[in-house]
Amino acid sequence: MLDTKNAEPTARDAERPAHADSDHPKIPRAKIGVLLANLGTPDGYDYWSMRRYLNEFLSDKRVIDYSPFVWQPLLQGVILTKRPFSSGAAYKSIWNNEAGESPLMTITKAQTAKLRERMQDRFGGDVRIEFCMRYGNPSTFTKVEEMIRDGCQKILFFPLYPQYAGATTATANDQFFRALMKAKWQPASRTVPPYFDRPDYIDALAQSIERAYGALETKPDMLVCSYHGVPKRYLMEGDPYHCQCQKTTRLLKERLGWDDTQITTTFQSRFGPEEWLQPYTVEEVARLAERGIKNIAVCAPAFSADCIETLEEINEEIRESFEHAGGERFTYIPCLNDDEAHISALEATITENLAGWT
Incomplete structure (x- = not known):
């Protein structure tokens, strides 16, 4: 609970207002x-x-x-x-x-x-x-x-x-x-x-992908943009999240100069029995491998910093799903984190x- 009652200000520049009584509390500079x-x-x-x-x-x-x-x-x-x-x-x-x-x-x-x-x-x-x-x-x-x-x-x-x-x-x-x-x-x-649609944010995403691709010997066949999931019901009740994720992917695709065969949108971290936004990342990467797409990269545009959902779920569980289905090369592209862009x-x-x- 926030308790500011009778709390002394912590600022070093706090002082009593001019002409105030000596018992007036000190007030820090605004x-x-x-x-x-x-x-x-x-x-x-x-x-x-x-x-x-x-x-x-x-x-x-x-x-x-x-x-x-x-x-x-x-x-x-x-x-x-x-x-x-x-x-x-x-x-x-x-x-x-x-x-x-x-x-x-x-x-x-x-x-x-x-x-x-x-x-x-x-x-x-x-x-x-x-x-x-x-x-x-x-x-x-x-x-x-x-x-x-x-x-x-x-x-x-x-x-x-x-x-x-x-x-x-x-x-x-x-x-x-x-x-x-x-x-x-x-x-x-x-x-x-x-x-989600700021040009500088999209450009920072694109730069991170271009750097990652440039460091690989073989360019991935598909970039999977994996966003954290929410129940599909939330979309039907008016939550704009699904639409904003789709727009981020579209703007990223346009900035990279790619077509629809090179990038796709998926959703991860399903919890509970009801239907969530689809396709589910863990299932989609397996389908890609089964279709013969053996070299993929995965990024997580919904996360501003790497966390349990990216470092463990994507880079371990989702990687395992892809490789178990016959995938050969799996590249996780880190979140933007404290990248200068x-x-x-x-x-x-x-x-x-x-x-x-x-």
């Missing part, structure tokens, strides 16, 4: 905050860390919108008894042991550091860049509280999801708004819209959305 938001990560891959993280994630009604009277007994019983073991093993296989954290945390820190340096060069100390996680730490509540205490009277909230989905962008925004509801002095706020696209997006504030 600043602008930019808060980047990613999905989240467990604090560790042990059973209890995984259970806490999965409980928070799978209890979010934006993610699983079944009736809690039906869902919670199942979640708290069978799922959270067994799934922390399998998910923990998956995280262990990709864990950054040197830093003691998940790759998503490492990459998000690097992205934030580069953006902070660029904002410092552009705006000096008037714009503060931080990051938070929707699930796990550092929490949205904690970071919003810190920014308010530091004097951020305006906050730009930036969910790091190129395509909008209720289960990603919307739930991140929800948590940001919940944090604002707890503030005594509520800052002015803005949220950054999805950037990606950072430039994020910087431009932030700067445009700060218009009128700076």
Whole structure:
């Protein structure tokens, strides 16, 4: 819970207003905050860390919108008894042991550091860049509280999801708004819209693919753009995610100068019994191999940073499905992460959305 009641500001430049009484609280110099938001990560891959993280994630009604009277007994019983073991093993296989954290945390820190340096060069100390996680730490509540205490009277909230989905962008925004509801002095706020069709984002994607292809001895026969999945029902209820994914692939194809035989769109990470957006990546790569397409590359345009869904699911499970079906060459193209072209696209997006504030 965000608690700013009677909280002393943390900013070093805090001082009492002119002509104020001696007991008036100190007020920091006004600043602008930019808060980047990613999905989240467990604090560790042990059973209890995984259970806490999965409980928070799978209890979010934006993610699983079944009736809690039906869902919670199942979640708290069978799922959270067994799934922390399998998910923990998956995280262990990709864990950054040197830093003691998940790759998503490492990459998000690097992205934030580069953006902070660029904002410092552009705006000096008037714009503060931080990051938070929707699930796990550092929490949205904690970071919003810190920014308010530091004097951020305006906050730009930036969910790091190129395509909008209720289960990603919307739930991140929800948590940001919940944090604002707890503030005594509520800052002015803005949220950054999805950037799935920005030319600089598409160009950054294309550059990463061109570099990857250029490093291979044999050019892949097909590029599979694998996006995280959502139930098909969400599309029918008005979620624009499917359409924005399709447009990202189309714009990428046009930027690369390819035709439809060289690129395709799929969806991964299906969970539960109902139908999700199709084709499913794990099944489609097997079909490609069975059709004689033996050399493929896979990228993940819905993820701003490599994480469990890319490093473990794509590069291990989906690779295995392709090779088991007869595929011979499988190349995973990493997410944009802290690539300079990606950072430039994020910087431009932030700067445009700060218009009128700076």
